[in-house]
Amino acid sequence: MKITETFRSIQGESRYSGWPCFFIRTTGCPLRCRWCDTTYSFYGGEERTVDSLVGEAVSSGTSLVEITGGEPFVQPELPELCQKLLDLGKTVLIETSGGFPVPSGLNRECRLIVDLKPPGSGMEAWMKAENFAELGTEDEIKAVLTGREDFDWSVQKLEEWGIWGRVPVTFSPVFGECDPRELARWVLDSGLPVRVQIQLHKILFDPQLRGV
Numbered sequence: 001m002k003i004t005e006t007f008r009s010i011q012g013e014s015r016y017s018g019w020p021c022f023f024i025r026t027t028g029c030p031l032r033c034r035w036c037d038t039t040y041s042f043y044g045g046e047e048r049t050v051d052s053l054v055g056e057a058v059s060s061g062t063s064l065v066e067i068t069g070g071e072p073f074v075q076p077e078l079p080e081l082c083q084k085l086l087d088l089g090k091t092v093l094i095e096t097s098g099g100f101p102v103p104s105g106l107n108r109e110c111r112l113i114v115d116l117k118p119p120g121s122g123m124e125a126w127m128k129a130e131n132f133a134e135l136g137t138e139d140e141i142k143a144v145l146t147g148r149e150d151f152d153w154s155v156q157k158l159e160e161w162g163i164w165g166r167v168p169v170t171f172s173p174v175f176g177e178c179d180p181r182e183l184a185r186w187v188l189d190s191g192l193p194v195r196v197q198i199q200l201h202k203i204l205f206d207p208q209l210r211g212v
């Protein structure tokens, strides 16, 4: 597998936020979100075997392993990697762009954190109902918002696709661009079952740092 980096850090943007986690960042992403903070994962990377990644995950000592990117869903060896981690008793999270359906052969004991990309990302054309159709209560949808227009668009899409009550939803402000207090107010006023979340790792560590 092409891998950009591996590191131990604090999980910062899901229901597992705050827990120590071993991260595997895959290389390559077909999307180009305007506010992407991991553009260094688009190219390069190092060829790694599944077994070497599993071994490193075990050595890290964390029970939580997250595969992120880049876009993990375009990696053919993703199902094999996840299965081996699950067989060892790890809780496996996969963070994905929302631009692709769940790969066939992926053990659904993996918890999916699926982005919903509103217009502020420039990638809303990738968001298709079928990419969200298989998600359930153990997964989550995370919309990262630049402002009110993104909020309204996300609420409308989630309504149209019948997501409310079926998949937990988190709204998160684009770091330094959307005021988290305003977002909290919009959520409270809407009465919708949305969790407001701030990217914890960007508060704990330098937001410009890699590997955090």
Ligand code: SF4
Pocket: 029, 030, 031, 032, 033, 035, 036, 037, 038, 039, 041, 069, 070, 071, 096, 097
């Ligand atoms: S999907 Fe993720 S890695 Fe790809 S461009 Fe968007 S933010 Fe960056």
